[in-house]
Amino acid sequence: MANEVIFKNRDLDNLWDIEQYRSRGGYEVLTKILTEKTSPAEIIDGMKTSGLRGRGGAGFPTGLKWSFINRDTPTEKYLVCNSDEGEPGTFKDRDILRYNPHALVEGMLIASYVIDAHRAYNYIRGEFWEPSERFQNAIDQARAAGFVGKNILGSGFDCELNVHLGGGAYVCGEETALLESIEGKKGQPRYKPPFPAHVGLYGCPTVINNTETLASVPTILREGAEKFRDLGVENSGGSKLFSISGHVKNPGVFELPMGTPFSELFELAGGMRDGSKIKAVIPGGSSSPVIPGEIMMDLTMDYDAIAKAGSMLGSGAVIVMDDTTCMVKVLDRMGYFYHEESCGQCTPCREGTGWLYRIVHRLENGQGRPEDIDLLMDVQNRIRGKTICALGDAAAMPVAGMLRYYQDEFQYHIDHKKCMVGTGA
């Protein structure tokens, strides 16, 4: 049941070429919608039925998000695709841009039609230069075929698609920071409310969806919302791209139905590298709390199962670590990342991420103090829920996760001024 949606036609050599994409029904559903003038409400109902939830990490139901836009407001509306893939461990959207860019173009056009947007932007992280060229080429081909621009297929519907390249800032993956960035400003998140559906890009109603979310839309509408929904499990419809990296033999991106046992994904990735034993798994990008390997082996990959285990499915980015991995060192690196990437707007995050990093860093370097574990818990608690955007929570949550399962390693660093891994302790 793998590769049912995004990677469905991956067997084609040049799926990024419009002729190849069209040879398997590409742009058919867009054509049908525009020529039959399908009502936007009907498409939204289909998306709701499909159970598709935002694949960027937050998991917000896509159909519901689209329904928040009031098409009758006289102002412009905008559709924005978030290809600012930057959550450590995540590398699925890059593959969509590289291998199936037309699914994204078609998905963006359908979403634009639904919310009556005449301009849509794909915000692609600046480092993804080569994938962005492939995506731009897909736009150009789609325009030449009459799917982009004025009066698409004679329907009277106009839509321009453009790429906006980022400049290297993790926080721009946060949707309102991303909007600031498209407006040509530094990427500092906005207060919500007002939500982007009311006040978004240039102050106009805006929908922001993840790359994988939008690229799923054509297949869902072409093959049926129920079919997509039934691939997955309750509350987690459809299939999902999982990026698996770390100490597995064959890291990569795998498309599997939601609710697939982790053990199956693990097996697809070839299991552990020769001779090593699984220790821990970060199940949904670096912001999601770590789960010990033996617990992970009994979990399924869907929103509810991972949440019940105290973590998050997030972007579906799975980092597998073997028993040579020092959890203090891992948290040290994560702490540095969040401190580096905090936009500096909210005091608890700007200062708190610095505290977290400095404390874990001294622990890692054998300079830990007896009070440091309590201090870490205290600091992460002072960040959580007290910032404008989720970056603060994202920095705090892994700390509590690490201390939940691996406090002994942190204590060992304090007591012995060195690492516990490999000592047999």
Next chain:
Amino acid sequence: MSALETKNRDELFTPEIRAEIDHEIAKYPESESQSASMAALRIIQDANGGWLTQERMDEVAAYLELPPIAIYEVATFYSMYEHKPVGRNKLCVCTNISCMINNSDQIVEHLNNKLGIKFGEVTEDGRYSLKEVECLGACGGAPMMQVGRKYYENLTPEKLDSILDELE
């Protein structure tokens, strides 16, 4: 504006560069040309040997009819803009978790030893500079680095040697 500054600006803002920036401006609604600030800075940085000076930023501001502070804010917020000279080949090495647990330390050490520079430094001949970067979204190919517009994945010290030889 002095005659010298005008000359410098005209030298850099060639018709090709102007056309490239104007193409970016055209992506956005009229009156929203500030949206092109990131692209304009990128284009000017590339034309200026890979880094920005205050003069260059001021020129971008003037071209987009923005107050200079609006451009300084953008140029200092995003990590891809440089404010010091860089090598002809800027080696951006990821050291985030997936790369770290796949021995990015060894990659960094090899580069340090081979090139005689640390993060933030440029080789004397200006051929290479080193930069530590955060996750570049290619964790399946860890350890990895970016040079220019290209990603290099599954790095080993041996592979690095041949990559370095190919970079002029």
